[in-house]
Amino acid sequence: MDTVISIILFFLIFGIVVFVHEFGHFIIARQSGIKVNEFCLGMGPALVSFTRGGTRYAIRLLPLGGACMFEGEDGKYTTPDEDGEKAKESDPVADTKLEKQALAFPQAPVFARIATVFAGPFFNFILAFLFSMIIIGSYGADMPVIQKVVDGGGAQTAGLKEGDRILKLGKQKIRLYREISMYSMLSRGESIEVTYERDGKESTCVVTPQYSEKDGRFYLGLLGVGEYRRFGLGGTVKYSFFEVRYWINSVIKSLELIFRGKVSKDDVAGPVGMAKMVGDVYTQSKPDGLFYVWLNMLNFCVLLSANLGVMNLLPIPALDGGRLVFLLLEVVRGKPIPPEKEGFVHMVGMVCLMALMVFIFYNDITRLF
8 A cells, every 4th residue: 555655646746846847838938929739747648638729738648757849849830921821831040020929939039948948947946945945834944053973083073062053164155964964975085174153153173074984985973964943934935945955956966976986876766766765755754644744745846856957957968958058059159050950969869868768767677676
């Protein structure tokens, strides 16, 4: 029964995150006058569909992914001829007569297209922020207050004590305890100046991380998860922003670890792996009651939404970031890249992404058995 609930929860969370992403594209496109041919959730054959206002809405069989398809994305679109009787194929570079109609994606002003493409990831960040407000408003934020120092560790050697509040690591301001943990995880062993507050007085010290042969990484010598604190509306809004910033930085730093070769294939999870993570979180939260199940599911949704937002902004062909690169090049050049060349690049990118998805899916399955 728990397995079924976990699967349902995963698809619900994933569906919400994908829906908000595609809705971002959809609503900004509509506001910009760009024709949306289809708005769908899932992949494969349509289970339910209807057409309204020239847009087909559909829920498809496989509950993974979604799409917001614009008229003319492939560089070919139809516009009425001078008599308005027959449609003809139009070249977005050459056709200027109907430029202001912005019915097809290539006809819209370039900054309207940039806003439309960027809106998907941006709406994911908005979703993460709204859910963070619920979490912090309900439970509070983990303040960067030291709970315990490791005997003989770098923090103790530098003079840090229990109850000290970390204000800065180097030049980076610290708002959440998890930011300290992230720094420790990414540390290469270099000493760091730590600014902290003790009894209302601000001081500094230099901490040298110590290497753990067992774990193969450096540690600052701190234990605990920080001191949780709840806030009024103003503090909740502020710390919700810090929460989203943390998750965005976490995704970026994870990519850094991948490029540094510090992440193995077993550290990367696809849909199956994420479903298992949801199941583990549900199982661990269940004894504490539905309220904590709810908060932990929201927290996973924040993580997934921030992840999807950042990953889609990477300048990789076929992703939103790759499309933004071509649009920015259009701004610089004053004219678009020929659609057949852009289409070829995105096709190659899509093939590579599909191959990566197959590998990750296979890796997820092999870890389960």
